[in-house]
Amino acid sequence: GAGVSQTPSNKVTEKGKYVELRCDPISGHTALYWYRQSLGQGPEFLIYFQGTGAADDSGLPNDRFFAVRPEGSVSTLKIQRTERGDSAVYLCASSVNKGSAEAFFGQGTRLTVV
Amino acid sequence: KQEVTQIPAALSVPEGENLVLNCSFTDSAIYNLQWFRQDPGKGLTSLLLIQSSQREQTSGRLNASLDKSSGRSTLYIAASQPGDSATYLCAVRGNTPLVFGKGTRLSVIA
Numbered sequence: 001g002a003g004v005s006q007t008p009s010n011k012v013t014e015k016g017k018y019v020e021l022r023c024d025p026i027s028g029h030t031a032l033y034w035y036r037q038s039l040g041q042g043p044e045f046l047i048y049f050q051g052t053g054a055a056d057d058s059g060l061p062n063d064r065f066f067a068v069r070p071e072g073s074v075s076t077l078k079i080q081r082t083e084r085g086d087s088a089v090y091l092c093a094s095s096v097n098k099g100s101a102e103a104f105f106g107q108g109t110r111l112t113v114v
Numbered sequence: 115k116q117e118v119t120q121i122p123a124a125l126s127v128p129e130g131e132n133l134v135l136n137c138s139f140t141d142s143a144i145y146n147l148q149w150f151r152q153d154p155g156k157g158l159t160s161l162l163l164i165q166s167s168q169r170e171q172t173s174g175r176l177n178a179s180l181d182k183s184s185g186r187s188t189l190y191i192a193a194s195q196p197g198d199s200a201t202y203l204c205a206v207r208g209n210t211p212l213v214f215g216k217g218t219r220l221s222v223i224a
Contacts, residue, residue, distance in 0.1 A: 004157075006157075012188070032213055033212070035212075035214075038215070041216055042203055042205075042214030042215050042216045042217055043158070043203075043205075043212075043214045044214075045210070045211050045213070048211045056210070056211065073223075088178075091157060091158065093212075094177070100126075102148065102149065102160055103160070103164045103205075103212055104160060105150070105158035105159075105160070106157050106159045107156060107157035108156075108157045
């Protein structure tokens with residue numbers, strides 16, 4: 001596609017529910033990143049994929065968070081038993097590779113847990 | 115652990131002024147530094163990418179410099195316009211994925 005696409009753009013869910021957030025990277029980009037941004041803060045790293053594998057998941061806050069990229073393209077961030085503190089904007093980015101390549105971000109998914 | 119600091123946190127200037135946004139980082143072992151723009155409620159738009167071997171990059175009215183040894187970068191905006199109002203984020207990439215500062219919120223007053 002022309003850019004990184006994230007769906008949905010907004011998601012409201014009840015505390016304790018399960019949610020899935022989708023990221024469709026730029027075609028041909030092997031590196032994919034998930035970030036979380038709280039109000040007034042810079043984005044914080046969650047997980048990085050190189051191809052199908054999670055090369056670095058050190059930013060995932062706990063085991064309620066999980067992400068997959070089964071075919072090396074689209075990625076899904078999954079959050080179980082959502083808590084109000086999970087409310088944030090979840091950003092996805094892709095780049096040609098991990099090294100020195102420019103990263104391109106999607107418009108984000110605003111998650112609100114009520 | 116890499117830490118990125120942006121100063122000032124907020125800036126308000128009259129239209130037409132030239133301005134400088136500052137970014138500093140603690141670990142100079144980086145591959146590149148990227149400046150982004152973020153409009154309220156939106157994602158990040160890449161403005162400039164400076165590789166570690168480069169000193170500066172220019173795009174239109176924007177000029178970004180990099181002094182890797184001192185851990186500093188500046189974003190210079192010439193002849194500011196109200197449409198430049200946004201949050202500007204600096205991020206560095208080293209052995210870890212992009213590490214971001216908290217941003218500078220810029221308001222350009224007509």
